[in-house]
Amino acid sequence: MIAIIDYRAGNLTSVRLACESLGLDAQITSDPAVIQTAQHVIFPGVGAAGAAMEHLRELELIDTLRAVVDSGTPFLGICLGTQIILGHSEEDGGIDTIGLLKGDVRQFRPSDPLVKVPQIGWNTVNQKHPHPIFDGIENESEFYFVHSFHPAPEEHGCILGETEYANVTFASVMGKNNLVATQFHPEKSGRIGLRLLKNFANWNGSSC
Amino acid sequence: MLTKRIIPCLDIHEKRVTKGVKFKNNVVLGDPVEMASRYYEEGCDELVFYDITASAERRPIDIEMVAEVAHAIRIPFAVGGGISTVSDMSRVLLAGAEKVSVNSLAVANPDIIAEGARAFGAQCIVLGMDPVAVEDTTTFPSGYEITTRGFRERTGMDALEWARKAVDLGAGEIVVNSVDADGTRAGFEIPLTKLIAENVPVPVVASGGAGNAQHLVEVFEQAHADAAIIAGMIHTGEFTIPQIKADLATAGVPIRKVW
Numbered sequence: 017m018i019a020i021i022d023y024r025a026g027n028l029t030s031v032r033l034a035c036e037s038l039g040l041d042a043q044i045t046s047d048p049a050v051i052q053t054a055q056h057v058i059f060p061g062v063g064a065a066g067a068a069m070e071h072l073r074e075l076e077l078i079d080t081l082r083a084v085v086d087s088g089t090p091f092l093g094i095c096l097g098t099q100i101i102l103g104h105s106e107e108d109g110g111i112d113t114i115g116l117l118k119g120d121v122r123q124f125r126p127s128d129p130l131v132k133v134p135q136i137g138w139n140t141v142n143q144k145h146p147h148p149i150f151d152g153i154e155n156e157s158e159f160y161f162v163h164s165f166h167p168a169p170e171e172h173g174c175i176l177g178e179t180e181y182a183n184v185t186f187a188s189v190m191g192k193n194n195l196v197a198t199q200f201h202p203e204k205s206g207r208i209g210l211r212l213l214k215n216f217a218n219w220n221g222s223s224c
Numbered sequence: 225m226l227t228k229r230i231i232p233c234l235d236i237h238e239k240r241v242t243k244g245v246k247f248k249n250n251v252v253l254g255d256p257v258e259m260a261s262r263y264y265e266e267g268c269d270e271l272v273f274y275d276i277t278a279s280a281e282r283r284p285i286d287i288e289m290v291a292e293v294a295h296a297i298r299i300p301f302a303v304g305g306g307i308s309t310v311s312d313m314s315r316v317l318l319a320g321a322e323k324v325s326v327n328s329l330a331v332a333n334p335d336i337i338a339e340g341a342r343a344f345g346a347q348c349i350v351l352g353m354d355p356v357a358v359e360d361t362t363t364f365p366s367g368y369e370i371t372t373r374g375f376r377e378r379t380g381m382d383a384l385e386w387a388r389k390a391v392d393l394g395a396g397e398i399v400v401n402s403v404d405a406d407g408t409r410a411g412f413e414i415p416l417t418k419l420i421a422e423n424v425p426v427p428v429v430a431s432g433g434a435g436n437a438q439h440l441v442e443v444f445e446q447a448h449a450d451a452a453i454i455a456g457m458i459h460t461g462e463f464t465i466p467q468i469k470a471d472l473a474t475a476g477v478p479i480r481k482v483w
Contacts (some may be wrong), residue, residue, distance in 0.1 A: 026345065029320040035295055063345045108257055130448050132427045134347050134396060135401055137225045137451065138480045143431060158227060158480045162322075162347045204265070204300045204322065206483045 018217065019054035019089030020043040021081075024071045026062030026098055034203035038210060040217050041204040048080040056217060057084050057123040059094035060203075062162070063211055068100055073163070078114060085116055090221035093197030098190065099167060101197055107165055118193060119169035126182040133182070141188050141200070147223075148214045149189075149196050150176075157208050159188075159200035167199060194221030227478045228444045228467065229269040229451035232458060233458065234259060235276045236305070239289060243459055244278070244407060250276075253459050257292045263458070264297040266465040267483040271301040272325065272399075272453065274352075276374065279305025285312065287319050294320020302350050302409070310339050319345060325399065327352035328372035329388075331379055341394025346426075351395040355383035355416060356403035363421055368416055375403050387420050397427045400452065405433030409456050412439055417447035429453060437471035444477050 020031050022044045035042035035058075042058075043050065051057060059081065061068055072078050093101045103115035106123050113121070124133045138158040143150050161179070166186035169175060172211050176196070177189030188199045196216065202209035234241045234256055241259050244250035253259070260271055273293065277287045285306045293301060303316045304325030313324045324344075330336050330351060340349040353376055355368035363369075369381035387398055401418050402413035410434045423426040427450035430443045434454040443449045457463045472479045 027317045029294065029318055030298075030322070033320055034298055035296065037295075062347065129425070130422065133425060135226060136347065136397060136427045136428070137226050137229050154482060157482050161226075162300075200475060201300075204298065206299050208482065210298055 017054050017056060018056040019051045020044045020058045021051060021077065021097075022046045023068065023075055023077055024062070025068040026060070029061050030201075031058060031094070031203045034213055035217075037064045038214050038217065046075050046077065049116060050076065050160070051080050052084060052087070054089065056090045056092070058092045058094065059097035059101070060094040060147040061100070063096060063108060064108055064110050065096065065100055065165075068096055069111060069113060072114070081114060082116065088194050088221050090216065090219050092216050094203070095163060095201055098167060098197035098199055101195070102167055102169065105165065109121040109205060116195060117169055117174060117190060117197075118171060119167065121165045122168050123165050124182040124184065128185060131182045134161075134162055135181045136162050138205075139179050139200070141182060142181055143177050145176050147176050147191055147196070148219045149191075149212055151215045152211055153208055153215075157193060159198070159202065159209060160202045161197060163190075167197075191223065193223050226479050227269070227428075227480045228449075228472070230440070230465065230479070231270045231272055231451055231453045232263045232268050232307045232465075233272045233274065233276050233431065233453045233455045236286065236289065239286065241459070242474075243456055248450070255318070255465060256289055257296050259393070260301070261296045263465060264299055267469060267480065268299070268465050269480055270299055270451070271297065273301065274325070275303075275305030281475070282306075285316060287315050290316055290319040290321055294483045304350070304352055308333070308336065310343050313340050313344060313348070317348060321349050323348050323397070325350040325352045329353065330390070331370060331372050331381065334389065337390055337393040337395050343397070346394045346396035348398045349395050350399055351385060351387070351390040352399040353383060354401050354403050354473050366419055369433050373401055375406075383416070384419060384423055387424050391426055392426050395426065397429060398424060399431050401431035401453075402433060405429075407456065408433055408434030411435060412443040412447065414442060417443055419448050419451070421448040427451065437468045437475070440468065440472060441475045441477055449475040
């Protein structure tokens with residue numbers, strides 16, 4: 017079973033529908049017991065980092081997330097979920113976030129007024145390291161992004177894929193041990209996004 | 225590189241896709257879920273559905289249709305028409321839509337933009353606007369006045385002023401649908417699109433007038449649109465999305481190549 021973590025950070029319908037369309041058994045939950053017994057965990061989210069952290073604290077899920085990642089369960093962060101896996105975010109005046117990976121989250125500050133924020137749309141991902149989640153996915157394939165902030169991990173070794181926007185080359189896919197995290201939305205990225213989700217569901221969490 | 229988005233628009237009336245000129249003389253084209261699935265398979269980047277009579281008839285949007293579309297396609301789609309409250313938005317988003325589009329009802333109650341952005345994030349809230357060219361540039365410095373309710377009513381509001389206000393309130397994207405170009409298939413209204421795109425910090429989607437791939441090249445290159453809506457040119461079968469994308473690629477417009 018795949019647990020899709022519900023921490024009141026946006027709409028999880030499309031993540032669930034994407035999993036269902038692949039024939040995967042996925043359950044939307046905020047129950048720590050369910051999350052800790054799942055074979056795979058998806059940590060999605062859209063919205064603001066500050067509110068997301070508050071909800072995680074209220075639901076007492078931060079320790080659960082750490083325990084899941086420490087236990088070796090394959091773990092996939094998506095969009096805001098990916099950002100708050102890092103230690104600090106510039107959003108909401110600057111806040112500390114979960115810190116499963118070292119690094120911070122920075123705002124796009126385009127100098128060209130025609131470069132819009134949020135970045136909305138399909139952008140390419142340059143695969144920097146082979147990883148099971150890229151199986152069958154061509155390098156430089158496009159995925160769907162919607163975001164105003166981007167990950168800036170401290171350890172360059174955890175950058176699996178990079179994307180360029182607003183004069184910044186940012187980590188659009190990060191990975192360390194049994195954790196992977198995408199800034200884009202695989203659940204809305206058509207057939208290629210579905211392939212990435214399927215790769216995740218087939219992955220046992222061991223890094224290559 | 226971020227690619228330019230091609231967004232087929234499906235106007236829905238009584239559970240069927242229809243197409244008219246300037247919101248008049250609509251003819252039935254097909255089933256929304258079947259058409260959405262076909263365009264998804266052909267490689268469109270996003271879709272938008274407008275329940276074109278919900279607002280005028282003051283009735284809620286067809287949630288069942290939204291849920292069926294969400295089951296059928298794995299790309300983002302927006303839904304508009306008849307959305308007047310946060311709970312309307314919530315129903316549409318929970319059914320699986322990525323974004324909601326507000327238009328006439330946001331003119332009547334601009335706070336709905338702010339309330340929606342607070343509840344769901346700015347990226348979920350699209351402002352649709354239907355500007356018409358006017359001669360009175362004293363009252364309307366941009367040269368365009370906002371109309372509502374399917375072009376039936378004038379508002380006295382300047383198009384650029386409204387776009388800026390909507391962004392301040394929290395709109396994450398603006399669809400600029402030219403009343404004068406709508407349904408003509410004679411090309412987008414470049415000056416209008418350019419004016420809005422150059423003066424708001426959020427992405428701008430051009431709408432109204434797409435008739436061939438060259439029109440799309442023009443609106444991306446000259447008017448700096450981030451995305452463009454197409455309708456009649458593909459609904460009639462005259463063009464297909466792969467053909468259009470191939471022409472755009474040849475012209476040097478960045479587009480999504482693999483799907």
